[in-house]
Amino acid sequence: MAEGLQLVVRQSGPIPLDAHISCAPGEVLALVGPSGSGKSTLLRSIAGLYQPAEGHIGCDGEVWFDSQRRLAMPTRHRRVGMVFQHFALFPHLSAQGNIAEALLDYPPAQRNERASSWLQRVHLPGLGERLPHQLSGGQQQRVALARALAREPKVLLLDEPFSAVDRATREALYGELAELREELRMPVILVTHDLDEATLLADRICVVSAGRTLQVDSPDRLMQAPASAEIARLLGMRNLFSGTVAGHGGDHSLLHWAGHVLKARAQPDLPVGQPVSWAMPTSGVLLVPLNERPGTPLDNRVTVRIERLLSLGELYRLTLVTGDQRLTMNVPRHVAQRYGLAAGQVIEVRLRGETIHMMPAP
Structure with missing residues (x-):
């Protein structure tokens, strides 16, 4: 069996599943998808809290679940660390006591010593005697993370672990998780609804919908080349349209869209005349420079009307209209003011053909 975590599960109901994921030691794999898509069910299946109808789950040579062999290792034997959205700390135990609860395999004296050591590692020295209600949300989450890791688990499962804390605390926790993952070298599965969080923390992202794993790739490649319009929608891509392949050149393809012929990055496998869906990140829509500097060979100049400007702090989100189509772009506030x-x-904008990705129409 390969190193790290391997999961293949299938069932028709009551919760449909058709999923295949792997996560190497030291890797963070983020599961993203809409509410009810099965992300948490996959996490619970790994932990042994849910048993699928068919499949196989294993980690580092151990078989945790095998439907053909009718094998299902109990949760307590799987050495899994779990961190939940709402911390799940024991309210009557101190911070150190909560961590010590994960160390029942050790003699009592060692439990307290190791729990105290973990409080140091998650930057909570001197807070071991405080009860959960005496800690901030970020401090409670650090205790929950320390408790999960104190078991020396084979895999760490994070179920929306940062959604209950404020943004500043969340960003501090991101940094601490990054430090710990470098040190611990275990597979980490992160369930999140926040694509920015997944992009920041994960080595790979797995898109999940209706219990199916649709595509797994690095954050950059996933956003540049979603496999289908469904995946592009699930990733929240705002610029998603229909068009027709118009032709292919040596280093580019041509796309008919809304009365325009756009140059796109080369995708010669798509036949000329084929209807396609196509997607482009908001970063692919740029203003034409005021000094008229030349763009790239795949720039497409399009005249648009600004329908709306939405202020998002240091950015404006612009809705642009061409014909009956609407594009979205983000512009820094100071640039919007200068223009x-x-x-x-x-105005005239540039659609960067390098960022245009075409997919077979559904």
């Missing part, structure tokens, strides 16, 4: 952008204004 004097306003609703109703007609």
